[in-house]
Amino acid sequence: MRHAVVAAVCLGASVWVTCGLWADPFGRTVAHNEGDHAFFEWLLGHGVRIVTAGADPFRTDLLNAPGGVNLAANTSITVYAVVFAPLTRVAGPQISYVVILTLNLAASAFAWYLLLRRHAVRHRAAAVLGGLFCGFAPGWISHANGHLNWTAGWLAPVVLGWVLRWRTPTRRWLRDGVVLGVLLAAGFLTAAEMLMQIALATGVFLIVWSCGRGTWPRARAAAPTAFAAAGVGALVAGTLLAYPLYLHFAGPGSFRGTAFRQRFFAEDAAAFLVWPDRSVAALLGVQRGDLAPNPTEGTSFFGAPLLVLVLAGTVLLWWRADRARKALMRALTVVGVLFAVLSLGPRLRWLGEEYDIALPYASLTGLPLFDAALPGRFALTVVGVIGTTLALLADRLLRHPPAIHLRVLAGAGLALALVPLLPAPVLTVERTAEPRFIADGTWKRFAADGEVITALPHGSAVAPDAQRWQAYTMARGGRQFRIPEGYFLGPGGRNGAGRVGAPGRRTGGMWTRTAVTGHAYAIDNRDRYTVRSDLAYWKVRALFVPDRIIGKDGVMFRAALVRTMTELFGPGERVDDVLLWRVRPGIDPMPVPGDGPDGPPRPTD
Structure with missing residues (x-):
């Protein structure tokens, strides 16, 4: 007693x-570590796939498409993910x-x-x-x-x-x-x-x-x-x-x-x-x-x-x-x-x-x-x-x-x-609500099982929503999409050491900086060529922007991100509560007439 x-x-x-x-x-x-919070939620969602679909507990291809992530080299909390899988599946x-x-x-x-x-x-x-x-x-x-x-x-x-x-x-x-x-x-x-x-x-x-x-x-x-x-x-x-x-x-x-x-x-x-x-x-x-x-x-x-x-x-x-x-x-x-x-x-x-x-x-x-x-x-x-x-x-x-x-x-x-x-409560902040586009399974109309679809900006420590929402779909079971990049530990650091996230590609960095800073890029055909190459590397089928984006430092610049996407692909289509752009094989971002691929070098990540 x-x-x-x-x-x-x-x-x-x-x-x-x-x-x-x-x-x-x-x-x-x-409030102070949204990236890790989202990553551990992702691992808990992955735990449901381990139990129900026999997924490998220590490696995944759902993050960092197409290369995948070595979860054994990360803080995988595999025991918690498996033991709490029933609760994760239900709640x-x-x-x-x-x-x-x-x-x-x-x-x-x-x-x-x-x-x-x-x-x-x-x-x-x-x-x-x-x-x-x-x-x-x-x-x-x-x-x-x-x-x-x-x-x-x-x-x-x-x-x-x-x-x-x-x-x-x-x-x-x-x-x-x-x-x-x-x-x-x-x-x-x-x-x-x-x-x-x-x-x-x-x-x-x-x-x-x-x-x-x-x-x-x-x-x-x-x-x-x-x-x-x-x-x-x-x-x-x-x-x-x-x-x-x-x-x-x-x-x-x-x-x-x-x-x-x-x-x-x-x-x-x-x-x-x-x-x-x-x-x-x-x-x-x-x-x-x-x-x-x-x-x-x-x-x-x-x-x-x-x-x-x-x-x-x-x-x-x-x-x-x-x-x-x-x-x-x-x-x-x-x-x-x-x-x-x-x-x-x-x-x-x-x-x-x-x-x-x-x-x-x-x-x-x-x-x-x-x-x-x-x-x-x-x-x-x-x-x-x-x-x-x-x-x-x-x-x-x-x-x-x-x-x-x-x-x-x-x-x-x-x-x-x-x-x-004597401790005070841990500080918390608001995070972006899960869009109906994800929660209701509408995304399945735009990507087959295992294909790549992602929210913008890509999942990262400063903007973890894309990775967090993937975790929620894993917890519900059934068909699953993959996402490019993400927040994890992987190779690519100095002298063979690790780094946070995948080695950056310019397109993902451009979208993240636009959302964080509100900077509107002057898009030219060199940018379009880079975007086309990166989308082909990731094998992306669709990109979407929710109605509100909250990152590590507060509300992000959605309007600037939508403006950049419109310059690249034209107006997005309204699907539930997101703006969506389909990426079909052979369809490039819209070119600018008279703007050739040659010209002064563009800044790189």
């Missing part, structure tokens, strides 16, 4: 954080998205509570405090801006809790190994980069903990069965992940490294000392959110009072502690300091200015796995260290209450450290 009460508290807090999306799941999107990707986001945050807090209650503290209140911090720390609230993978913080306590069972010798090493292998496979297919951090942090923690004078005999006695279980786990996970691992590292559309600059997506050292921009502190006007790379990647922002409290608490927990407690605090401290330093990236940054001071991550950037990780996210592991320390400190104060004046001082310290960090 008490566990149920804690679970309800965690769920209530999670609903509070996501209430902006719950208010209108079909008409609102996260749509919009509902599945907000349900998963809400459950992620609540499950993270509750799983940490259970882990701390079982392995670390005696008092339930202490475990609740630590669990709520671990589930709703600033880093997780930041990633709630669009990330279904990086809000799955429950993975860490679940994996760690299973591994901690091995501290004592057990004869069930085969069963333990099989369960671990399944957990690792599920973790990889939910949040691969997070699983790498969990594995690294768990390994460091266990090595440091095992080397303690009071814990070495236990570790040595448990080592044979622990290594046997770990070996079985690696074998099971490797077997289950053989195909996605091949695609991820060597399959068509794979790439090495990351599509993002690691020096940019690293923590500013000063960010550890200030408060986040979605918190009580922000409502009081005492935050400094501009130190994050963007609103989704603010993974530290603990505030100076909390760091002082954790430092003082660590010293207190060491003082007069037995060998077992010292071994635990030693392991926590090493993991916390190590991951905090790694989160700073290759170069030191302070208050927005980068200094030519190499940090440990600089020696790791060329190593496999580390070359594809974003350093700033290592600060999320520090959240678990701080939450555990808070739980241990609260447990000690509850078991051995100090004098009344010290209790008041401790309560005031906890309030000063934690109240400013």
